[in-house]
Amino acid sequence: xxxxxxxxxxxxxxxxxxxxxxxxxxRFGGPQAVxxxxxxxxxxxxxxxxxxxxxxxxxxxxxVRAAALSALAMAMEDELAALPRGGKPKxxxxxxxxxxxxxxxxxxxDEPGLFRTAAAFGEEDRAGDPSKAGRxxxxxxxxLCAALDRFVDAGLLPADQRPGAEYLAWSAVHGMAMLVxxxxxxxxxxxxxxxxxxxxxxxxxxxx
Numbered sequence: 001x002x003x004x005x006x007x008x009x010x011x012x013x014x015x016x017x018x019x020x021x022x023x024x025x026x027r028f029g030g031p032q033a034v035x036x037x038x039x040x041x042x043x044x045x046x047x048x049x050x051x052x053x054x055x056x057x058x059x060x061x062x063x064v065r066a067a068a069l070s071a072l073a074m075a076m077e078d079e080l081a082a083l084p085r086g087g088k089p090k091x092x093x094x095x096x097x098x099x100x101x102x103x104x105x106x107x108x109x110d111e112p113g114l115f116r117t118a119a120a121f122g123e124e125d126r127a128g129d130p131s132k133a134g135r136x137x138x139x140x141x142x143x144l145c146a147a148l149d150r151f152v153d154a155g156l157l158p159a160d161q162r163p164g165a166e167y168l169a170w171s172a173v174h175g176m177a178m179l180v181x182x183x184x185x186x187x188x189x190x191x192x193x194x195x196x197x198x199x200x201x202x203x204x205x206x207x208x
Contacts, residue, residue, distance in 0.1 A: 073134030076103030093154035108177035
């Protein structure tokens with residue numbers, strides 16, 4: 001997503017340009033790189049021009065984080081879309097849960113700056129917010145919840161064990177993502193990381 005270098009804008013373009021500039025800053029530098037003044041510079045306008053669209057750094061950061069969450073959701077959806085359809089419901093449920101986790105880990109490896117931005121802040125990601133959702137209208141957390149609900153429907157997870165399962169699965173996969181980005185696993189080649197990731201997802205599945 002290239003930064004837009006313009007000095008004039010049609011109605012509505014400046015907000016988009018500022019957001020795209022913010023996303024690029026996050027992509028290469030993580031959430032700490034998202035600075036309103038730098039976004040306006042990249043958009044080719046004076047800082048005061050940005051305030052009619054983003055009144056503060058926090059507003060811009062919130063919009064950039066939403067875009068990062070949407071990109072993460074779409075990465076997870078890409079893995080889901082690649083699954084073969086048909087077959088036994090239990091097999092499909094297992095494959096969907098693995099696909100959600102695989103997409104999460106792949107996005108962390110391929111887009112670490114955006115991944116860190118998606119994980120930034122402590123605000124609630126409410127259901128039905130299209131700015132944080134993928135093509136399905138679900139955000140990353142909702143995609144995980146949907147995969148776990150499918151586990152229950154397929155008879156793989158007792159209904160009384162479903163509450164809170166999303167937090168356990170998320171914690172395990174997010175922990176590996178952080179080890180890959182910032183910890184001792186970051187030096188491992190993909191040929192080793194991918195099997196490790198799949199083993200982790202199998203462990204999560206069996207632990208449910």
